[in-house]
Amino acid sequence: MANMQKKNVEDLNVKGRKVLVRCDFNVPIKDGAITNDKRIQAALPTINKLIEGGGKVILCSHLGKPKNGPEDKFSLAVVGARLSELLGKNVVFAKDDAVIGENAKAAINAMNDGDVILLENTRFRAEETKNGEAFSKELAEICDDYVNDAFGSAHRAHCSTAGVTDFVKGQTAVGYLMEKEIEFLGNAVENPERPFVAILGGAKVADKLNVIANLLDKCDTLIIGGGMAYTFMKALGGNIGNSMVDDEKLAYCKEMMAKASDLGKALLIPIDNVVAKEFPNPIDAPIEIETIFSNEIPAGYMGLDIGEETRALYKKALSTAKTIVWNGPMGVFENPQLAAGTLEIAKAVADAGTESGAVTIIGGGDSVAAVVQLGFADKMSHISTGGGASLEYLEGKVLPGIKVIQDK
Secondary structure: OOOOOEOEHHHOOOOOOEEEEEOOOOOOEEOOEEOOOHHHHHHHHHHHHHHHOOOEEEEEOOOOOOOOOOOHHHOOHHHHHHHHHHHOOOEEEEOOOOOOOHHHHHHHHOOOOOOEEEEOOHHHOHHHOOOOHHHHHHHHHOOOEEEEOOHHHOOOOOOOOOHHHHOOOOOEEEOHHHHHHHHHHHHHHHOOOOOEEEEEOOOOOHHHHHHHHHHHHHOOEEEEOOOOHHHHHHHOOOEEOOOOOOHHHHHHHHHHHHHHHHHOOEEEOOOEEEEEOOOOOOOOOOOOOEEEEOOEEOOOOEEEEEOHHHHHHHHHHHHOOOEEEEEOOOOOOOOHHHOHHHHHHHHHHHHHHHHHOOEEEEOOOHHHHHHHHOOOHHHOOEEOOOOHHHHHHHOOOOOHHHHOOOEO
């Protein structure tokens, strides 16, 4: 699946045809205003391509998690207004609680080539998340062709991401954003330039079980950081004090370390840690910290970042890498005193890209927030737009939203 075998927007002749495009407009909104429009901007290349090709472009997306059908605060009206500004042309917002009601149908029937319509939040229909056949058919009936450009939702088999393709009469394709995700994440996992170093951080081992196992098969070195590192340390018999631990996963960690050894892979865990007596509250509050060797964290202390010696060890592993995938921070990076581990790893990943031409991929989740906050985003080859979708992709799963698209 690594090589792009799926049809993409370049393969479609959309002149005069109605094209339904599933976008990821799940943007943060506060007091009725969009606080970050990156996801809307990311969809523009695909939308512009279809406009230029003379298609009648019908956009759909979910926003938030409406509980009982339509809720005003989850309306896509504000997204439609921002889209009009960014595209420099009027985007008709089809306000319809049923998503495809009389208003939407009338707007679609009145479309000219190159026009753009935005449908209301697909989750205003409860059956969207259950992949209900009736709603999938309704979505298919309003279009000739279908394009999925919402990688962040590609791991969900919903009406607008998968079900609709069972009934579309024309062609199905992926958009530019989706294509880029498949290309970078797919190639990294299936066909990496070596040495391939994977970095996994974040809180729980349980969240990354399948990712650890899959990446150990694929990579040359696996670096562990963040809260999950302490479960590995405890599995080795070390004292971890009050550090976060996943006691049910100790046997699994031992198994993974044995697997790495059998495969001749390096599995690196921290050798020293920045510790404190309590978790900072609020998260950015000043606290007293010290550095202690792994296995020797005393009772009453918890590990909250990787120490200096660990940073040096990890940076050395990254300096020769040709492919790097990073998912999850090294510590509580939101606190300036506990950000050094994540900061230095971010810099080392960026340097590997700029100095030795490594392909550097930030695979979704909190590591995206970290590299953006720390100012390294523009130095990475690719920053994934999907959280859960990226993780499932790194696990080696076939994502429903990609699987259903026609092959070239």
